[in-house]
Amino acid sequence: MKKDELVLFVVVAVLIIGSALFLSLTKETAITPQDIIKTETGFERLEIPTQSSAIKVPAVDNEGNGVSTTLLVEAIPGKGRVLTNINQLLFWVDTQYSIRTAENVAQNITKIDLTNIDLIYTIETNASIIEGPSAGAALTVATIATLQNKTINPTVMITGTINPDGSVGPVGGILAKAKASKDVGATLFLVPKGQSIQTNYVPVRQCQDIGPINYCSIEYKQERIDITKEAGITVKEVSTIDEALKYFLV
Secondary structure (H helix, E strand, O other), X not given: OOHHHHHHHHHHHHHHHHHXXXXXXXXXXXXXXXXXXXXXXXXXXXXXXOEEEEEEEEEEOOOOOEEEEEEEEEEEEOOOOEEEOOOOOOOOHHHHHXXXXXXXXXXXXXXXXXXXXXXXXXXXXXXXXXXOHHHHHHHHHHHHHHHHOOOEOOOEEEOOEEOOOOEEEOOOOHHHHHHXXXXXXXXXXXXXXXXXXXXXXXXXXXXXXEOOEEEEEEEEEEEEEEHHHHHOOEEEEEOEHHHHHHHHEO
């Protein structure tokens, strides 16, 4: 065999063997949607298609009226980014913090590594009213439901902040939010621990005449309101997101 022919034979043989080895490795390590890969952090890396969840969120408008809007959370293959639809969501600082905290708590609860997943948050209507931290608990529930590809019970709504340890913190406007939840068809309203009873301090003006002078003073009388009775919706207290998930996830 001539030298040139020998060199050509060796090159062809190497290409054939290399191609066969590549195809073998590719076949053995192929990843299909929903495959789970353990990472060094102990979290699971999930290869997912686009998944989403929607949750109704109660809020209070500038006039103190209870209103409801819809929050949509989408998970798509990406680079671990947290994105918001800025056309419909006013990006206040406390909203940013709530979203970041919701993402971290959701990752800790689901044990899913988010480095290859982008999360997109969208408020569909009434964006201007969701500027505070009181949507934190709802953000977290919706994020977990999206990552686990589970359905959210539409008859349940929640208000409360979200803390890094997964606990649900107190908020204001409980009665107005409870009424708004009932108005959009919810039958169960979850609130932070200790807030199923609302305490108000009502000013009471008392006046009396002393001689020719009328003296008046104002005292504050404590008024306790049972949210369940006042709003006409079942109210339950939850301390953590884990407790809330028992009512939300179908």
